[in-house]
Structure formats: structure tokens, C-alpha cells
Amino acid sequence: MRKTSVIASLLLVLTLVAPTNIYASGSSWAVIDAETGRLLKGENEHYPLPIASLTKMWTAYTFLELQSESEETVISAEAATAEGSSIYLQPGQVMQTDDLLYGLMLRSGNDAAQALAEHAGGSVEGFVYLMNETAERHGLEQTYFTNPSGLHHERHVSSAYDTAKMLYFAMKNPEFRKIATTKNHSFEIDAGKNSWQNKHRLLLSEPSAIAGKTGFTKAAGRTLATYFEKDGKSVIVVTLNNGDDWKVHKYLSQQVFSHYQRYTVAKKGRYQIFPHMTATLDDSITLLVNKNERKSLSNVLQIPQTEQPQKKGYWTIYLETDPIKTVAVDIDTKK
Incomplete structure (x- = not known):
């Protein structure tokens, strides 16, 4: 054997x-x-x-x-x-x-x-x-x-x-x-x-x-x-x-x-951005990355400058300085 x-x-x-x-x-x-x-x-x-x-x-x-x-x-x-x-x-x-x-x-x-x-x-x-x-x-x-x-x-x-x-x-x-x-x-x-x-x-x-x-x-x-x-x-x-x-x-x-492994960068759910503002991610964001790249991932949320209580934002995953995936998110504000 x-x-x-x-x-x-x-x-x-x-x-x-x-x-x-x-x-x-x-x-x-x-x-x-x-x-x-x-x-x-x-x-x-x-x-x-x-x-x-x-x-x-x-x-x-x-x-x-x-x-x-x-x-x-x-x-x-x-x-x-x-x-x-x-x-x-x-x-x-x-x-x-x-x-x-x-x-x-x-x-x-x-x-x-x-x-x-x-x-x-x-x-x-x-x-x-x-x-x-x-x-x-x-x-x-x-x-x-x-x-x-x-x-x-x-x-x-x-x-x-x-x-x-x-x-x-x-x-x-x-x-x-x-x-x-x-x-x-x-x-x-x-x-x-x-x-x-x-x-x-x-x-x-x-x-x-x-x-x-x-x-x-x-x-x-x-x-x-x-x-x-x-x-x-x-x-x-x-x-x-x-x-x-x-x-x-x-x-x-x-x-x-x-x-390379499929890695969950952000889980689906509601995120508190500011005391009066939340962002809802409908699905988890996953990426194919190797172990070294995991350390260089970062999240950036772009929020439109409007007074509407409900609007769309954009959640972008960066690998160092390169954007590699962007998804739309729902932005809710409470006055």
C-alpha cells in the first residue's frame, strides 16, 4: 500500500x-x-x-x-x-x-x-x-x-x-x-x-x-x-x-x-453607513483571489448627493488601486 x-x-x-x-x-x-x-x-x-x-x-x-x-x-x-x-x-x-x-x-x-x-x-x-x-x-x-x-x-x-x-x-x-x-x-x-x-x-x-x-x-x-x-x-x-x-x-x-479561492468580500445585509443612513446589499460579493491578494482588498461605497430618502449607491471592491467589481446598493436615509 x-x-x-x-x-x-x-x-x-x-x-x-x-x-x-x-x-x-x-x-x-x-x-x-x-x-x-x-x-x-x-x-x-x-x-x-x-x-x-x-x-x-x-x-x-x-x-x-x-x-x-x-x-x-x-x-x-x-x-x-x-x-x-x-x-x-x-x-x-x-x-x-x-x-x-x-x-x-x-x-x-x-x-x-x-x-x-x-x-x-x-x-x-x-x-x-x-x-x-x-x-x-x-x-x-x-x-x-x-x-x-x-x-x-x-x-x-x-x-x-x-x-x-x-x-x-x-x-x-x-x-x-x-x-x-x-x-x-x-x-x-x-x-x-x-x-x-x-x-x-x-x-x-x-x-x-x-x-x-x-x-x-x-x-x-x-x-x-x-x-x-x-x-x-x-x-x-x-x-x-x-x-x-x-x-x-x-x-x-x-x-x-x-x-485561487472564491472569497466572500462582503456579506449580504444592511450596513449602517452613518447614524441616519444605511446601505442594503442584496447578495454577498465574492471574488476569485489568491491568499496574497486577500490582504490588498478594500471596499469603497459611492453615495449620490441627492436629498431623496431612497437612492442607489455603488459598492466597489478594489484590489490595491484597481477596481475589480462594482454592484448597486439601496441607500436609505432617515431624517
């Missing part, structure tokens, strides 16, 4: 050893808290690089923000002959936009990307303009798109951090979350029944991996985004130009889940 225990312990240590090329030259990576979007760990995380088909996360999100319900669309000759990976659409074929979104996210169809762009934007150029406008509105400062599929273009770049934020924002859309977490999608067209399996290998083999997107071009190398959930914690991992990405994503997620 003792010998077996020693072997098991050695195996555990080996699984936590970082893959050798996690810091490969010309690559970058980022791990963010999937609840707040806060950067937890990274390397070259703000450096713009090609992201290949990780672009399609933003294509799907932009499309869903514009159109919430599925519609029929006719596949153009240009979409059917789009360069790169394909779900083999045919000119004149009628498809539901929902099915195209699954083909986009699960099978990375460039033809699906172009068909969706034409449908929602009137043209590929019109839709790409909307993608960039949406990116700017969401504060993605290192991101610029020239197409909806991720085909290489010297100006089509993002950073590992921005790309992680793409998945962070997109997963807040219920329809996107439904699509991105799907392992197999069955559908029916005139030619008969069909199904697609998600290309993201970790979604099929790693219980904590629930969503993500794969990507590859010769210029970008292998790119990967994964959304992990475990024990009430959720993180997003993105690697750009990493040839060992499956192992790297598992390692980084395990490392964060081991070193």
Missing part, C-alpha cells in the same frame, strides 16, 4: 509540471476570471497577434446581438466558395441561421461565417464594420477585424487578453452560451439529417471544460480559447501560437483552480 501511495503522489506532481513550450517565442497567453473579466495570469497578454478562427467567437456574438431569433437565409455563391475550413454549404441552399451558428462554432466553417455576415450586415464589409464597432464598445483595445472568419491579414489581430474578454462577454449571451457549450448538434436540411461534433477536444474529454473555440492558420499557428468551470470557480484560458495548447490549457486551469 505504501508503494502504491508513493507512485500516486509522483503522478500528481508530474501532472502539474508546466508544459515545456508554455512560454514559447512569438506566443502569448492569458487566464481571466470568467465572472469579472479580471486578468489572473498571463505572458505577453496585451501583445497583438493573429488569432485565426478564434475570430468566430466575436462573429457569433456580434450576430446574436443583432438578431436574437433564427431566420432562413439563402447561401450565396461567394459564401459557398469561401476560402478555408468549410461545412460544405451549396449555392442557393436554404439554411436556418441557428444551424449556421452551430456550424461556425462547432466546425469552424468559413462559409458559415460569410453567410452569417452577409445575412446580418448586408455584406461582409458591413458586418466586419459592426464587429469592430462592437469590439470598440466593449473596450477591446488591441483588437481589429478585417473579416468574419479569421483568415490571415496583417491588420487582423487581437491580444490573448482581448480574446479571452471576447469569450467573457459572449458567454453572457444565453444563446451564445448554449451554442458554445454544445458537444454535438443535430439538424435537418433538404438532403436529410446531419450532425456536427465540436472540434474542441477538451469539451469531449475534460469535465471542467464547458465551452471554447479552436483556430489555426500558418501565420497564427495554433490558437485556442477554453472556458473552464470547477467547484464554483470559472476561468477562461486563451493561448495564441502554442503548439501544445491542449496540455497548456489543462495545466493553467488546474493551476488557477488550485491557487
Whole structure:
């Protein structure tokens, strides 16, 4: 029994050893808290690089923000002959936009990307303009798109951090979350029944991996985004130009889940601010932090300067000087 225990312990240590090329030259990576979007760990995380088909996360999100319900669309000759990976659409074929979104996210169809762009934007150029406008509105400062599929273009770049934020924002859309977490999608067209399996290998083999997107071009190398959930914690991992990405994503997620804990910064309830004033926190505020960060957390309550007896205030949690979470609270005053 003792010998077996020693072997098991050695195996555990080996699984936590970082893959050798996690810091490969010309690559970058980022791990963010999937609840707040806060950067937890990274390397070259703000450096713009090609992201290949990780672009399609933003294509799907932009499309869903514009159109919430599925519609029929006719596949153009240009979409059917789009360069790169394909779900083999045919000119004149009628498809539901929902099915195209699954083909986009699960099978990375460039033809699906172009068909969706034409449908929602009137043209590929019109839709790409909307993608960039949406990116700017969401504060993605290192991101610029020239197409909806991720085909290489010297100006089509993002950073590992921005790309992680793409998945962070997109997963807040219920329809996107439904699509991105799907392992197999069955559908029916005139030619008969069909199904697609998600290309993201970790979604099929790693219980904590629930969503993500794969990507590859010769210029970008292998790119990967994964959304992990475990024990009430959720993180997003993105690697750009990493040839060992499956192992790297598992390692980084395990490392964060081991070193970061969900910590209650403020409990729900009513707080006495001044003798005549109270603030009511409807839900407890929890954050994903490590032991060292706990010492640097502070609370700041902003109270509007009005004479109304009931008003909204804002409770902000700071990590040193950086605000990392803000929630609205009810302020009551008694005269």
C-alpha cells in the first residue's frame, strides 16, 4: 500500500509540471476570471497577434446581438466558395441561421461565417464594420477585424487578453452560451439529417471544460480559447501560437483552480453607513483571489448627493488601486 501511495503522489506532481513550450517565442497567453473579466495570469497578454478562427467567437456574438431569433437565409455563391475550413454549404441552399451558428462554432466553417455576415450586415464589409464597432464598445483595445472568419491579414489581430474578454462577454449571451457549450448538434436540411461534433477536444474529454473555440492558420499557428468551470470557480484560458495548447490549457486551469479561492468580500445585509443612513446589499460579493491578494482588498461605497430618502449607491471592491467589481446598493436615509 505504501508503494502504491508513493507512485500516486509522483503522478500528481508530474501532472502539474508546466508544459515545456508554455512560454514559447512569438506566443502569448492569458487566464481571466470568467465572472469579472479580471486578468489572473498571463505572458505577453496585451501583445497583438493573429488569432485565426478564434475570430468566430466575436462573429457569433456580434450576430446574436443583432438578431436574437433564427431566420432562413439563402447561401450565396461567394459564401459557398469561401476560402478555408468549410461545412460544405451549396449555392442557393436554404439554411436556418441557428444551424449556421452551430456550424461556425462547432466546425469552424468559413462559409458559415460569410453567410452569417452577409445575412446580418448586408455584406461582409458591413458586418466586419459592426464587429469592430462592437469590439470598440466593449473596450477591446488591441483588437481589429478585417473579416468574419479569421483568415490571415496583417491588420487582423487581437491580444490573448482581448480574446479571452471576447469569450467573457459572449458567454453572457444565453444563446451564445448554449451554442458554445454544445458537444454535438443535430439538424435537418433538404438532403436529410446531419450532425456536427465540436472540434474542441477538451469539451469531449475534460469535465471542467464547458465551452471554447479552436483556430489555426500558418501565420497564427495554433490558437485556442477554453472556458473552464470547477467547484464554483470559472476561468477562461486563451493561448495564441502554442503548439501544445491542449496540455497548456489543462495545466493553467488546474493551476488557477488550485491557487485561487472564491472569497466572500462582503456579506449580504444592511450596513449602517452613518447614524441616519444605511446601505442594503442584496447578495454577498465574492471574488476569485489568491491568499496574497486577500490582504490588498478594500471596499469603497459611492453615495449620490441627492436629498431623496431612497437612492442607489455603488459598492466597489478594489484590489490595491484597481477596481475589480462594482454592484448597486439601496441607500436609505432617515431624517
